[in-house]
Amino acid sequence: MINKLIEKIKKTNAPIVAGLDPMLSYVPEHILKQSYEQYGETLEGAADAVWQFNKGIIDSIYDLIPAVKPQAAMYEQFGVEGLKAFQKTVDYCHEKDLVVIGDVKRGDIGSTSAAYAAGHLGKVRIGSRTCSAFNEDFATVNPYLGSDGIQPFVDVCKEEKKGLFILVKTSNPSSGEFQDRLIDGRPLYEYVGEKVAEWGAQHMGDDYSYIGAVVGATYPEAGKIMRRLMPKAYILVPGYGAQGGKGADLVHYFNEDGLGAIVNSSRGIIAAYKQKQYAHFSPENYADAARAAVLDMAADINGALQAV
């Protein structure tokens, strides 16, 4: 799957993930109205609105980007109905041949991590059959519990040729509270990054490992260091756009081959129509605004990479 991701990045010339993190406040009135009319102002109605919204976005941008990253929380808030919309979104993205990164940030131990891995990336044995559930291509994982928490995910990834992005240095303002704590003079996240490289060595694709890392766009110095410490790990970079990251900040997350990083934007793409810059798109044309935002983001990042 890492090979497919890289192939698609090259083909689209866009190291971009669209974060499908639909808050209800992003969904235009005409979609909300239709879903509420059909299902009421209920969890089902909200989930339908989110799914219709996503479908519009996906139809509009699937040819421009290699991958999407649905954020599980935005679906889980609507309970079982929301998770049906999550599943529909994953399946529909696969129909469009997009690589799907499940932003689930799961993390537990032993058989519990194995169950999360099975549910999101693998298969479960049920009687004499094997079934798959959510079936994303990559999942984000939290490393706080150490190798016991990660290895069951890696094992499933090896079996399924799927991958992980492990949280190393997150994009939020307080990420340093624990991640930057100095241990023998080096921040904790460097030790986590070294483990990512170690875990990743078990499961290599052609040029990069199936086991990647999350390093926020908002900490370019960390990006520079982590690029060196984990040369074979793909870096998923959140924090572009709405959180403050710009193309020029991102060049050091890439390797000299122009690969090695994929940049996420969520709000910046899916709620583009709400920004001044794209206000000439009406809410009815929210999906066209998303397309324009993807094109601008690709130009920004490629421009910065070419300027190096």
Place this chain on the structure above:
Amino acid sequence: MINKLIEKIKKTNAPIVAGLDPMLSYVPEHILKQSYEQYGETLEGAADAVWQFNKGIIDSIYDLIPAVKPQAAMYEQFGVEGLKAFQKTVDYCHEKDLVVIGDVKRGDIGSTSAAYAAGHLGKVRIGSRTCSAFNEDFATVNPYLGSDGIQPFVDVCKEEKKGLFILVKTSNPSSGEFQDRLIDGRPLYEYVGEKVAEWGAQHMGDDYSYIGAVVGATYPEAGKIMRRLMPKAYILVPGYGAQGGKGADLVHYFNEDGLGAIVNSSRGIIAAYKQKQYAHFSPENYADAARAAVLDMAADINGALQAV
């Protein structure tokens, strides 16, 4: 909800949580057969088996214990169908007046953490209505992302009078990989514990905070230190029984008032019938075996507490 938990612990005289973490391999043949006959060897069939299994356990032990802890991964592995079983389990436990700790180990940032908190502990606004989804009473949360990740959960907890158990020192063998790293001579988990105390001060119940911590039974020395560092935090203690913890190891997790800790056992209770000690219960009587295991566990812990 922390007051209710403590009241129920006193009433049952059992500082015990039953971990509802049903692997399919725990479910007796007669239940599997019936569910597969009705729904096939499908995700739906597996989810039904898990729900029927849980119902039997709950009916058998609800009067003996204050709380249950369903482990989300064990449901999520069966996708949407599994999460329906999770929801049914939570609702049924509430009917039986049990406190429900959703073992979800979620953790993200800002509006994403807020969405998880809304889905598991709070309410979501949908048009002119507010709806609740999974509606547990407590949730477990991962601290790796720092205050930005925790505060949205705390805010929802304040509104809903609900609570959290934040991972501090987990019970697994490799928990030390990052959690034990020394920062100015003290392990990372102590810094996390100090933050738990700080976050907890915002949301106090009568004697204890709504914001508790997870400290594994397998690290009694850590339990002793954390008890002192977070005097007002309830400690959820996993790792009893199958993972190796015993009542005698647990006394230092409690305060002098005999409160302050609640000990989880999962396999040790729900799959008791598979253990030598309870082998005289046939698989058909798995729920009676669970009841016997709860009674033995309460005697072990209370015996150890009285011996102090």
